Amino acid sequence: MKTIDVKILDPRMKEQLPAYATPGSAGLDLRACIDAPLTIKAGETHLVPTGLAIHIADPAYAAMILPRSGMGHKHGIVLGNLVGLIDSDYQGQLMVSTWNRGQNDFTLNPMERLAQLVIVPVLQVGFNVVEEFGDSERGIGGFGSTGKH
Ligand SMILES: O=c1ccn([C@H]2C[C@H](O)[C@@H](COP(=O)(O)OP(=O)(O)OP(=O)(O)O)O2)c(=O)[nH]1
Numbered sequence: 001m002k003t004i005d006v007k008i009l010d011p012r013m014k015e016q017l018p019a020y021a022t023p024g025s026a027g028l029d030l031r032a033c034i035d036a037p038l039t040i041k042a043g044e045t046h047l048v049p050t051g052l053a054i055h056i057a058d059p060a061y062a063a064m065i066l067p068r069s070g071m072g073h074k075h076g077i078v079l080g081n082l083v084g085l086i087d088s089d090y091q092g093q094l095m096v097s098t099w100n101r102g103q104n105d106f107t108l109n110p111m112e113r114l115a116q117l118v119i120v121p122v123l124q125v126g127f128n129v130v131e132e133f134g135d136s137e138r139g140i141g142g143f144g145s146t147g148k149h
């Protein structure tokens with residue numbers, strides 16, 4: 001398994017570093033490193049620290065912060081940026097933009113798991129400027145151009 005450098009910014013995280021819940025898990029749960037319960041009112045967004053910084057270092061990888069399904073579906077707790085993208089050269093604290101898109105206030109407890117981190121491969125590309133593309137089956141058709149069924 002590949003390893004990446006992590007800094008523990010909040011001592012409470014020492015005992016509970018993110019880990020894959022099952023052998024097939026893709027996500028590593030991130031916790032709310034807050035000192036007291038935080039009530040996020042319906043419609044509000046709070047930037048929540050995770051107590052961790054990672055340095056992926058290799059530009060062939062990035063990390064994405066995604067909502068946890070249960071938090072999103074049951075409580076309306078998703079991400080203010082919809083998806084968080086962590087660059088391979090970012091060394092600051094992982095922050096979770098926590099949006100209560102639901103109708104009810106939600107109280108986030110200290111160290112509660114609120115989002116998940118997924119490490120993904122990235123291909124950096126250069127641009128080759130052209131006047132015309134080579135033929136493709138789709139061409140410029142999009143936005144439902146292949147029909148409804
Ligand atoms: O949910 C997130 C999203 C981003 N970041 C950090 C890591 C990322 O590498 C950095 C910049 O994110 P992004 O490029 O998405 O934001 P930006 O608004 O374009 O800021 P910048 O000008 O710093 O690139 O912020 C987080 O901690 N949490």
Ligand SMILES: [Mg+2]
């Ligand atoms: Mg940016």
